Amino acid sequence: MPGPGYYWIGKEEEQEVLSVLRDRYLFRYGNEKDPDFKHKVKTLEEEIGNSFKSGYALAVTSGTSALITALSAAGIGPGDEVIVPGYTFIASITAVIICNAVPVLAEVDDSLTLDPEDVEKKITPYTKAVMAVHMLGNPCNLDKLSKIAKKHNLILMEDSAQAFGGYYKDKRLGTIGDIGIYSFNFFKTINAGDGGMVVTDDEDLYKKAFAYHDQGHLPLRMGVEIGKRSIIGQNFRMNELTAAVLLAQFRKLDELIRRMHYLKEKFKRQIEGMDGLSFRRINDDKGECGTILTVFFRNKETAEEAAKRLNTATVSHSGWHVYNNMEQVLEMKVINPLLNPLKNPYYRGNVNYKKGMLPKTDKLLERAINISIGVVDAGLGAAFGLNIDSTDEEVSMKVKTFKTVLRQVL
Numbered sequence: 001m002p003g004p005g006y007y008w009i010g011k012e013e014e015q016e017v018l019s020v021l022r023d024r025y026l027f028r029y030g031n032e033k034d035p036d037f038k039h040k041v042k043t044l045e046e047e048i049g050n051s052f053k054s055g056y057a058l059a060v061t062s063g064t065s066a067l068i069t070a071l072s073a074a075g076i077g078p079g080d081e082v083i084v085p086g087y088t089f090i091a092s093i094t095a096v097i098i099c100n101a102v103p104v105l106a107e108v109d110d111s112l113t114l115d116p117e118d119v120e121k122k123i124t125p126y127t128k129a130v131m132a133v134h135m136l137g138n139p140c141n142l143d144k145l146s147k148i149a150k151k152h153n154l155i156l157m158e159d160s161a162q163a164f165g166g167y168y169k170d171k172r173l174g175t176i177g178d179i180g181i182y183s184f185n186f187f188k189t190i191n192a193g194d195g196g197m198v199v200t201d202d203e204d205l206y207k208k209a210f211a212y213h214d215q216g217h218l219p220l221r222m223g224v225e226i227g228k229r230s231i232i233g234q235n236f237r238m239n240e241l242t243a244a245v246l247l248a249q250f251r252k253l254d255e256l257i258r259r260m261h262y263l264k265e266k267f268k269r270q271i272e273g274m275d276g277l278s279f280r281r282i283n284d285d286k287g288e289c290g291t292i293l294t295v296f297f298r299n300k301e302t303a304e305e306a307a308k309r310l311n312t313a314t315v316s317h318s319g320w321h322v323y324n325n326m327e328q329v330l331e332m333k334v335i336n337p338l339l340n341p342l343k344n345p346y347y348r349g350n351v352n353y354k355k356g357m358l359p360k361t362d363k364l365l366e367r368a369i370n371i372s373i374g375v376v377d378a379g380l381g382a383a384f385g386l387n388i389d390s391t392d393e394e395v396s397m398k399v400k401t402f403k404t405v406l407r408q409v410l
């Protein structure tokens with residue numbers, strides 16, 4: 001069960017993909033002099049980069065490869081700590097480990113995004129970066145996080161995988177920190193099955209990110225350029241078919257967000273003020289994506305009972321989005337023990353992980369339920385709710401079900 005863009009896949013995506021197939025240019029590089037080569041990846045980067053005013057945009061294969069590319073471009077590696085929230089998709093945390101650095105888990109606040117106060121407490125001499133994750137389409141408190149990052153000379157990364165298209169104070173999410181990333185997987189605002197993007201306005205970071213994602217090449221090579229590779233990199237290149245789908249999806253973005261705001265408001269207004277119920281704090285009402293409506297119950301017991309009756313789960317039980325459910329991270333299970341960043345000889349800190357280590361986060365998540373608005377994802381604890389095509393009548397029916405359950409459990 002997917003994100004909103006999936007529901008609106010139509011003729012536009014078909015035409016974009018067919019044009020790539022007909023011209024047989026599937027690779028991001030081709031003959032620039034051939035009018036048949038439509039350079040969809042480059043066009044996607046330009047359209048998003050220009051529209052978001054991000055400076056540079058680099059298309060990659062997934063949100064995870066975007067995170068690894070961004071962390072690598074920022075030079076994060078052995079001995080470094082990166083502060084990440086304990087409530088995020090597992091990739092925000094494991095990407096740090098893949099780069100041989102140490103993720104330091106921090107609390108979220110009642111916005112379910114990184115708690116700036118706890119971030120400040122978690123800073124050590126080894127901290128190199130803070131990863132602000134705009135969880136469930138809700139912007140982090142970027143004013144406070146930017147201030148902290150500046151004060152301590154840290155890199156501010158924005159994991160905007162779940163918030164493509166959102167804003168914070170009229171600037172696009174992902175473009176406010178030093179470097180940002182997006183995901184275009186099946187569950188995200190717009191999707192091509194998989195795909196990702198890195199954005200930054202720093203030329204040096206962009207060049208390094210580009211080289212990292214393309215076997216060390218400098219930006220915009222025209223083809224095979226033997227001997228011109230500046231560093232050792234990977235292959236995280238996006239292909240033309242993926243970019244073709246994303247171009248069509250991107251052109252629907254603003255309408256998708258408008259529709260989610262409409263549906264969310266409609267649902268929210270009808271349950272507002274009910275006894276024993278409150279809402280997640282939103283750091284920018286106008287700028288959030290509206291993908292999910294998160295509600296807090298009075299306590300864990302009522303939340304769990306309501307979740308059961310709604311055929312969903314509390315956020316605590318939303319799998320690999322909650323640090324308590326990430327055994328592989330808590331036990332640092334890496335294939336090669338030499339790649340355990342906690343045991344790296346350059347690492348001087350003493351971080352350890354255990355269930356229950358973030359009590360504020362635990363208390364919030366155990367009484368929270370995610371109601372789907374545009375992202376229908378049981379893995380996110382959002383199995384109950386609407387989808388982007390829900391009619392007013394369907395909204396009323398879901399509201400009725402929700403209210404009935406609420407009355408039963410309170």
Ligand SMILES: Cc1ncc(COP(=O)(O)O)c(C=O)c1O
Pocket residue numbers: 062063064065088089091092133159161162183184185194195196
């Ligand atoms: C917050 C967050 N970061 C990173 C990712 C990784 O993105 P992808 O699945 O495209 O690799 C996701 C995907 O679910 C995510 O939600």
